[in-house]
Amino acid sequence: MRVLVTGAAGMIGRKLTGRLAATPRIGGRAVIALDLHDIVPPAAPEIAGVAATALTGDLAAPGAAAALAARGPDVVFHLAGVVSGEAEADLELGYRVNLDGTRALFDALRLADGTPRVVYASSIAVFGAPFPDVIPDEFHATPLTSYGTQKLIGEALLADYTRRGFIDGIGIRLPTICVRPGKPNKAASGFFSGIIREPLAGREALLPVPRSVVHTHASPRSAVGFLLHAAALDGARVGPRRNLTMPGVAVTVGEQIEALRQVAGEAPVRLIREAPDETIWAIVRNWPTRFAATRARELGFAAETSFDEIIRAHIEDELGGAPG
Amino acid sequence: MRVLVTGAAGMIGRKLTGRLAATPRIGGRAVIALDLHDIVPPAAPEIAGVAATALTGDLAAPGAAAALAARGPDVVFHLAGVVSGEAEADLELGYRVNLDGTRALFDALRLADGTPRVVYASSIAVFGAPFPDVIPDEFHATPLTSYGTQKLIGEALLADYTRRGFIDGIGIRLPTICVRPGKPNKAASGFFSGIIREPLAGREALLPVPRSVVHTHASPRSAVGFLLHAAALDGARVGPRRNLTMPGVAVTVGEQIEALRQVAGEAPVRLIREAPDETIWAIVRNWPTRFAATRARELGFAAETSFDEIIRAHIEDELGGAPG
Numbered sequence A, B: 001m002r003v004l005v006t007g008a009a010g011m012i013g014r015k016l017t018g019r020l021a022a023t024p025r026i027g028g029r030a031v032i033a034l035d036l037h038d039i040v041p042p043a044a045p046e047i048a049g050v051a052a053t054a055l056t057g058d059l060a061a062p063g064a065a066a067a068l069a070a071r072g073p074d075v076v077f078h079l080a081g082v083v084s085g086e087a088e089a090d091l092e093l094g095y096r097v098n099l100d101g102t103r104a105l106f107d108a109l110r111l112a113d114g115t116p117r118v119v120y121a122s123s124i125a126v127f128g129a130p131f132p133d134v135i136p137d138e139f140h141a142t143p144l145t146s147y148g149t150q151k152l153i154g155e156a157l158l159a160d161y162t163r164r165g166f167i168d169g170i171g172i173r174l175p176t177i178c179v180r181p182g183k184p185n186k187a188a189s190g191f192f193s194g195i196i197r198e199p200l201a202g203r204e205a206l207l208p209v210p211r212s213v214v215h216t217h218a219s220p221r222s223a224v225g226f227l228l229h230a231a232a233l234d235g236a237r238v239g240p241r242r243n244l245t246m247p248g249v250a251v252t253v254g255e256q257i258e259a260l261r262q263v264a265g266e267a268p269v270r271l272i273r274e275a276p277d278e279t280i281w282a283i284v285r286n287w288p289t290r291f292a293a294t295r296a297r298e299l300g301f302a303a304e305t306s307f308d309e310i311i312r313a314h315i316e317d318e319l320g321g322a323p324g
Helices: A011-022 A064-069 A084-089 A091-111 A146-163 A190-200 A220-232 A253-264 A278-284 A294-298 A307-318 B011-022 B064-069 B084-089 B091-111 B146-163 B190-200 B220-232 B253-264 B278-284 B294-298 B307-318
Strands: A002-006 A033-038 A051-056 A075-078 A117-123 A168-174 A205-207 A214-218 A243-245 A249-252 A272-274 B002-006 B033-038 B051-056 B075-078 B117-123 B168-174 B205-207 B214-218 B243-245 B249-252 B272-274
Touching: A002 A011, A011 A033, A011 A220, A064 A091, A075 A091, A075 A220, A084 A091, A084 A146, A091 A117, A091 A146, A117 A146, A117 A220, A146 A168, A146 A243, A146 B146, A168 A220, A190 A205, A190 A253, A190 A307, A214 A220, A214 A307, A220 A307, A243 A294, A249 A253, A249 A307, A253 A307, B002 B011, B011 B033, B011 B220, B064 B091, B075 B091, B075 B220, B084 B091, B084 B146, B091 B117, B091 B146, B117 B146, B117 B220, B146 B168, B146 B243, B168 B220, B190 B205, B190 B253, B190 B307, B214 B220, B214 B307, B220 B307, B243 B294, B249 B253, B249 B307, B253 B307
Parallel strands: A002 A033, A002 A075, A033 A051, A075 A117, A117 A168, A168 A243, A205 A272, B002 B033, B002 B075, B033 B051, B075 B117, B117 B168, B168 B243, B205 B272
Antiparallel strands: A214 A249, B214 B249
């Protein structure tokens, strides 16, 4: 099968590429072509038996999506997009990339031959406060960011184009991905990863919110697992409601820190410094906390079951099996 | 205040224009200008003290929305759109008018001076089966038509642009408008009005679905009431969740017919002929039935409380007070 990945140069895109390089199969079928697209040049690995091609461009530019669709993908992982903070800071950029780019891709696939499985990376940012204690699958999406709005619109297009038989879409609402590798960034959610990643590397981390904050996490490894599971899922089992809230581990920040202590001992925990930040707290307190994710679990999507596991996944995948 | 009505030549647009001609005030403020826009020329009535202007064009065409926004409306009633059947039959037309037209209007208002109240005619078509017995305000929107999808996207844009302070939007999800005046049309919902309107005019009406079908209705008079109430509503009371499911009268088709008997006697009821239609039934059985509409009621939106009232409103407004 031919596979297209948009946003292939991003963190999840690179992880997905790595997994497909290690095991070039989806749902029992061999991957023979892997088209890796991003607005910056993505790395195309050498994979035996797979034609991996790096493609660079702007999905929203005229003709760009049509050129990708003409390559005849059987599976599309649509990961491209600008992140939450950027979409909030630059309204027109966010709508152009996250809405126009997504619509251009879906329209190009509609007008091309075939009905590819399209796995769309949506986000729990489609939800906005206030919430019940546990958010059920039937809870309405009322985003409080432009990013969440754009993801919601992508979901609506995905479901309609699937219903009409133009594509065969599955939207997956990702929880916060933790532990995010790499350097600290300015994202309001950055500390959820920072308080684990930085101490494990022997560096101080700031904690800007109370330890009582509850949030749902899944590892980068689980995120890739969700994508691959969605790619192979029987659409008839899913039915017309094609956008699924993914499972994850709901914990307090205090429980995150306790898990760090269990896995790596007292030393890294001492590197976490409380530094209350009203700006971050104002954003975080409107974020969703726990999800039922009933349908996703029934459909076989699986995440970690404890935050210990999430930390261990980080140590295995990023630190060669031992804290630095 | 200056008022803009898009879709002014449609049934609801004409009713709204008529009401504003009779009472050119919104929320206690005098209307001094009434811009009536549609893709076909709308009628602009003579109203003392009000500059009524008929404007014709395609909202999605370059510059069209900007020209309307430049007229500096304080209140915009955005009613323009292609209907459900048309949006399903012609995908590109539906997305162009209902999505691109709406987005062009909101963007033009964003880029113009001022922060007008924008009342957006959404629809219960944003919902898709299966449903609980009574649909709560927090129920998720999973449309099963392209029309419903386009309305949902408009709602998402309205809420985001309101949150960011570009417009001051209120989206109202209208139930089925009944009794719809005029000739029978091909809409799958047409029979809900037809079985009342046609017999009252001495003509036969076909009933294509079982009498047990439950559906929620509001009169054209109530629809205009919703629009005007939304135009004057205090946005701070509404908060960030700007799209509201309107109240209505939930009745079975059998109860509709019983109400017709109560109001107009046995003769019109005898003109209803059962003519089961599998195609219409397949559509109608996926439609939502009853709504809680809790928030809308709390915010002062009011509909009829019985189907008798809906029939009497039709007789008063369309038949000069007595059945034909």
